[in-house]
Amino acid sequence: MATTDDSFNGLTEYCEDCDLETLHEVSVQIRTESTKEENAQFSREPYRVCECQRCGNRSSQRMNNA
Numbered sequence: 001m002a003t004t005d006d007s008f009n010g011l012t013e014y015c016e017d018c019d020l021e022t023l024h025e026v027s028v029q030i031r032t033e034s035t036k037e038e039n040a041q042f043s044r045e046p047y048r049v050c051e052c053q054r055c056g057n058r059s060s061q062r063m064n065n066a
């Protein structure tokens, strides 16, 4: 992202593509996993999305993983 934000949520994490620890932008997205409309309201899962600020690689991780 090219936007400059004072509240930038940066975090240093390991990036597989860069093969080193880089600055990542971290955000949380709510995704609906079910394809059945009747179940949609029960299947919204929060995902933690990390975007490498060096190579732009994105990775997401389900936050409810046991």
Ligand SMILES: [Zn+2]
Pocket: 015, 016, 017, 018, 019, 022, 052, 053, 054, 055, 056, 057
């Ligand atoms: Zn990277």
